[in-house]
Amino acid sequence: MTATLDTPLPPRLQGPGAVGDLAGALEHSPLVPGLLPGTLRRGMGVVHAAEYWARPDRFIRRCIDAPKRFTLDLPGAGTMIGLRDPHDIKQVFTTGASTLTMTSVSRKFFPHAEIFGEDSIIGYEGAQHYSMKRLAAPSMHGKALASYEEAFRLRTEEALARWPYGTAVPFRTMVAPIALEIILTTIVGVTDPARLSVLRERAQDLLKAISTTKFALQTVWATTRGGVWDGNYSDIVAARAALDAVVAAEIRDRRNGNLPDQPDVLQLLLDTRTEDGEAFSDVFLHNTMAGLLIAGFETTATTLGWTANLITREPRVLQRLEDTVDSGDDSYAEAVVTETLRLRPPGVFTFRGVVAPFTFDDGLTLQPGSVLAPMLGPMMRDPDVYDAPEEFRPERFVDERPGTYTWTPFGGGSRRCMGGAFSIAEMRVILATIVRQARFRAVDTPPESIGRANIILIPKENAIVTLDRRTPAARRSAHARPAQTASGITGA
Numbered sequence: 001m002t003a004t005l006d007t008p009l010p011p012r013l014q015g016p017g018a019v020g021d022l023a024g025a026l027e028h029s030p031l032v033p034g035l036l037p038g039t040l041r042r043g044m045g046v047v048h049a050a051e052y053w054a055r056p057d058r059f060i061r062r063c064i065d066a067p068k069r070f071t072l073d074l075p076g077a078g079t080m081i082g083l084r085d086p087h088d089i090k091q092v093f094t095t096g097a098s099t100l101t102m103t104s105v106s107r108k109f110f111p112h113a114e115i116f117g118e119d120s121i122i123g124y125e126g127a128q129h130y131s132m133k134r135l136a137a138p139s140m141h142g143k144a145l146a147s148y149e150e151a152f153r154l155r156t157e158e159a160l161a162r163w164p165y166g167t168a169v170p171f172r173t174m175v176a177p178i179a180l181e182i183i184l185t186t187i188v189g190v191t192d193p194a195r196l197s198v199l200r201e202r203a204q205d206l207l208k209a210i211s212t213t214k215f216a217l218q219t220v221w222a223t224t225r226g227g228v229w230d231g232n233y234s235d236i237v238a239a240r241a242a243l244d245a246v247v248a249a250e251i252r253d254r255r256n257g258n259l260p261d262q263p264d265v266l267q268l269l270l271d272t273r274t275e276d277g278e279a280f281s282d283v284f285l286h287n288t289m290a291g292l293l294i295a296g297f298e299t300t301a302t303t304l305g306w307t308a309n310l311i312t313r314e315p316r317v318l319q320r321l322e323d324t325v326d327s328g329d330d331s332y333a334e335a336v337v338t339e340t341l342r343l344r345p346p347g348v349f350t351f352r353g354v355v356a357p358f359t360f361d362d363g364l365t366l367q368p369g370s371v372l373a374p375m376l377g378p379m380m381r382d383p384d385v386y387d388a389p390e391e392f393r394p395e396r397f398v399d400e401r402p403g404t405y406t407w408t409p410f411g412g413g414s415r416r417c418m419g420g421a422f423s424i425a426e427m428r429v430i431l432a433t434i435v436r437q438a439r440f441r442a443v444d445t446p447p448e449s450i451g452r453a454n455i456i457l458i459p460k461e462n463a464i465v466t467l468d469r470r471t472p473a474a475r476r477s478a479h480a481r482p483a484q485t486a487s488g489i490t491g492a
């Protein structure tokens with residue numbers, strides 16, 4: 001049977017990026033996506049929005065208990081269709097930008113031009129997005145990525161040299177400077193101490209400017225009006241300009257022949273040429289550096305915070321992590337990070353705007369103006385997708401690669417996170433380096449619930465843990481213990 005959600009939209013709701021009021025049409029469709037459980041009547045959007053912001057754990061649970069397709073009515077975002085079935089999510093991620101786009105929706109959620117610039121991977125759409133991303137991607141994958149691992153380790157060791165061992169600390173906050181230094185030194189690649197110190201300040205200023213209460217309120221106001229960004233964003237604009245000035249100075253030096261000893265993303269982008277032999281523009285390079293900083297900093301620090309929170313509550317996992325790392329094998333550390341991202345991804349959902357009629361494989365058609373929201377977090381905690389989904393079991397990923405459409409913390413398709421491989425390698429190295437030198441110890445508090453830092457889901461107390469210094473003798477005796485097998489831990 002075929003159902004078409006082709007109820008004509010009022011003129012102001014038609015066209016790319018428009019907000020479609022689909023709920024009425026959905027309710028009368030034979031393939032009705034359900035409403036979010038607990039939805040008693042239209043207009044529950046305010047309740048859902050309040051929950052989404054203030055009680056994310058409750059909101060996620062509601063999404064997990066919802067039908068595989070459900071309507072979600074967040075004010076300003078219009079009626080979105082939440083998708084929890086990997087098959088639907090695959091279809092969305094593999095559909096091209098002539099039908100589904102990212103920027104038609106993301107422009108409602110943040111002021112693109114001021115933060116990322118129009119001339120950027122995050123701002124582009126369609127063929128231009130595809131070709132620029134394809135050109136830029138090698139700077140964060142393969143050989144280039146392997147060459148950054150030494151820097152990941154060094155930045156972690158520098159932070160550990162100043163670590164307050166034996167004291168309970170908010171781990172997420174404590175590892176954040178490592179993630180920042182990694183971006184500054186392996187992505188922007190600044191090594192001159194004076195310039196690095198200015199860059200650090202400018203980067204922190206920009207990150208602060210997009211985290212103020214003023215900006216949060218401006219965002220709510222603009223989003224509620226469907227993405228009208230007419231506020232005063234002078235703080236963000238000034239912080240971006242100051243950051244760009246440092247990046248511009250670095251680019252000037254490189255062009256004058258001052259090349260870095262170690263590879264970095266900026267240099268690889270400077271060396272890249274389009275098929276017509278053209279270099280990337282300076283504006284594109286400035287925007288890319290700012291975009292990678294914003295997209296890559298908080299996500300990584302937060303995931304490491306969740307990792308600390310989860311491993312300290314699973315002694316067998318911690319034990320196996322120490323044993324494998326001591327034997328020189330970091331693959332289990334990567335499985336730990338992979339499982340953390342399944343259970344606690346930083347984002348609940350991603351989105352795509354329908355710009356031309358989109359038909360699901362079962363025949364349901366959506367008209368332009370609809371917004372699809374692949375529910376990344378709820379899907380990865382769905383018992384139909386993962387066995388015992390609430391259990392933290394890195395063993396799921398020891399001998400098995402994560403499924404492209406069942407493990408989606410980085411989204412998917414042509415808009416998949418550009419820093420996915422980079423951040424996995426980064427977190428694996430940071431975690432293994434810490435475990436080589438220190439033992440994680442849980443603080444005697446209940447497991448932390450899910451809190452929020454803007455759109456990112458964080459451990460509510462920032463993952464309070466204690467690190468105790470590991471002596472070489474402790475490492476040797478840990479290594480002498482018989483290693484536990486995956487099946488011994490999980491029964492899998």
Ligand code: HEM
Binds near residue numbers: 121299422
């Ligand atoms: C735990 C770490 C991270 C997570 C969970 C994460 C997650 C995501 C997600 C969900 C998206 C949207 C994808 C989609 O809708 O299909 C995204 C986009 C993006 N991320 Fe990440 N991210 C992480 C780290 C990073 C890092 C380290 C960088 C760079 C240094 C980065 C750069 C980007 C960029 C540039 C995009 C936009 C891609 C595009 O529009 O084509 N991310 N990320």
